[in-house]
Amino acid sequence: MTRSQDPKQAFSAWLRANGAHLDSLAFKQSADGAQSRGTGVFTNSSVTLHESIPLASVPATLLVSMDLVLQAAKEGTSDSARRLASCMNGASRALAAPQTSGPGWERTTLLIFLLWGYASLVRGEEASTACGDDKQRLDATFWAPYIRILPDIGEIDTPVLWTDNAALAGLEGTELAAGVKAKRSALLREFEKLRPHLNLLDAGGGDIFTPERFAWADAVFWSRVLGLGQALREFGGQPNASSDYHLIPLVDFCNHSPDANIRWHISEDQSHVVELRSTPTKGDAPLEVPADSELFISYGDRPNAEFLFIHGFVLPDNPANVLKLSVPFLENRFLNSDEEPQEDPTLEDDDAVRTAALNSLAVKTALLKDLGIRGMLTLAQPQYPVSDSDELPDPTTIVDPTFGMLSQRAACAMAVAVLTPQDGVERTEAGKYVIGGHELRETTVPALRAALETLPHWEVLRLRVWAVLLEIVNYKLCALYEGEETWRENRDDGASAPASAARIAKVQMFREGQKTMLLAACQLLQGLQERWAELDVVCSFLSEMQN
Known part of the structure; x- marks a missing residue:
């Protein structure tokens, strides 16, 4: 990947080079009227969706979880992996139990992963164009195409990251007003506790991490993470899978719609591939989708307070x-x-x-x-x-x-x-x-x-x-x-x-x-x-x- 290459095209090429299948798909800017939805997943040609036939797939080697981060810190041999190990060791000492186990620690490790990748990108380290083996996956530069396409601070429209006083004032009197203030305070306390150790991720030795950047990592995590652990243990043939939270490049760019036309699915074989398939249709009839159509998944039946707080959008007349x-x-x-x-x-x-x-x-x-x-x-x-x-x-x-x-x-x-x-x-x-x-x-x-x-x-x-x-x-x-x-x-x-x-x-x-x-x-x-x-x-x- 070169810096002049379009991030969406570079991301698509990276996915394909590392075993993902997405021949009928492309990443494009999505919008709902005047409201941007960021990058979405679109068809690049007319496709026929079948519930039993995968439209796209992501191999297990591209799933980002706590297990991957800990493996990179323990087994990685690159400079970036050594920096990650130093950060993880310091973070585990800085955080008292139970913050070093369970879902809270999973979240912390994935925030560190995102900041690790960000630091590598800021310092201009480039990803290899070769297919990723285990050694490459344990280096920050391998993940650069994924980190680069993620929305930046100004592109994540959640209240915790708002600097728009008019919009923030509009939350007064709602259940989100106190929630936003409490979340900001909690993130700041957490950042100050982890800051010395996060700075170890920066090869330049500078202080590139700010409270806003830490809040960015938290927002990316919550708006994209999927809980695959139970599914992997029950259906994916991984009874000892310790990680529940996963970031899934490709799948996590699918936007939400109450009328979703695709869903994610874990393959029943030992490959543990995450697939995109059609949602169930009446009589299992195939669904014809024209070219240049956005494909949507469902984030679940959630209230607008949750959608706005985590994802930055609301649904009109939301029955949930x-x-x-x-x-x-x-x-x-x-x-x-x-x-x-x-x-x-x-x-x-x-x-x-x-x-x-x-x-x-x-x-x-x-x-x-x-x-x-x-x-x-x-x-x-x-x-x-x-x-x-x-x-x-x-x-x-x-x-x-x-x-x-x-x-x-x-x-x-x-x-x-x-x-x-x-x-x-x-x-x-x-x-x-x-x-x-x-x-x-x-x-x-x-x-x-x-x-x-x-x-x-x-x-x-x-x-x-x-x-x-x-x-x-x-x-x-x-x-x-x-x-x-x-x-x-x-x-x-x-x-x-x-x-x-x-x-x-x-x-x-x-x-x-x-x-x-x-x-x-x-x-x-x-x-x-x-x-x-x-x-x-x-x-x-x-x-x-x-x-």
Whole structure:
């Protein structure tokens, strides 16, 4: 590869020279209207897609994983491999366990790989034109065509890398505002810890790595990585494969579409080739695709918050949009409040109240952890039944009165969160959980649900859930409207640069999706609260409490 050679053509040639098959494909600039999608995968001639026939393939020798990086550091003999070994040794010492094992360490090694390749490219080291054997794969210059075609800092349009204040201000009032700030702070702390060791990757001895470059590597990783480990262990004949995260040159340039026409697939033989094949079609009929058509894979059914945060795009009217919120334990209202605690006649003093709250919170969090529920809940868009009638069924008569907004797991987590000391949630010395005096037979969601339903005031508990959720949703809705008003007042719509205008349009679409979700949740929860407040059992219970 020469510096004057087109990066896309050089990348294609490199793939072919090293065993990849992509005869019908080319890499071209992709766009959705005025919004750039970066480099995409296109047909260079008309093709017929068959689900059982690979359209393209990437050999196992071109898959980038932690195993490759560790092998290069251990067995590589080039100067760049020795620099990598020094960096890896230093990084493993700088990071305390558990950061040197599991998914976190896999991510770190792949970030180091990307920065290793970047440093080699910056210093002008050229890749060999010969086919890659194991020794060549262990040298940074081998990967230069891949590193060179990756989007640079200014081409990755994710909020963590934005310098556009107008777009960043548009995130205020949404769940991403705090997420972006937290991510930036975490990356900066991580970079400062690794910086002395990353600098060992630079043959020039200079300081070419910046916080922005480290954030670039993180963005490249998260927007491209695929979890192949489980598939390799189950279908690829590699029962001892230790790496899960993989970067796959060629496959990772496929853009997303809800109407994807191709998918990635691991070959069933021992070659462990990653293939691109047609998505299933009706009756297994072949799919005719004209020349110069972009091919898309699916990144999965994900909400716009995730798409924007990781990939830098949003989908209009995304049916997978959700709201995420922390489990609202009642105990936190006291523990996190600066206000004077309300008197509890069953407890002697404030210290006792705090101790009781901490103990109750510990039992609840342990219970949810054992159920596989870790701190966050997801509210989906309600799916109302299609009917000729405009009226919905009475929610008190159906299994799921939220129409899919709350999964059974989320509903149980909410019920646990709003249990009071009077409701009785305890843990025995034997580690068993007790709800309302009834010991759980097993720590499962169905068993918990059954125990909750035996409570004489189960419907009161559900009313409590609707009320707490409605309060949270209303708070988020107010924050969204306030953020919108502030954004509108201070935004310079002279964001005349096309990139800025497109980014602001993206943010606006994201905000509208959040607003739609919150309004739908608010309407549903208001109706549920009003209906449950009318139930005789609820009215009787509340009347007894007042007396």
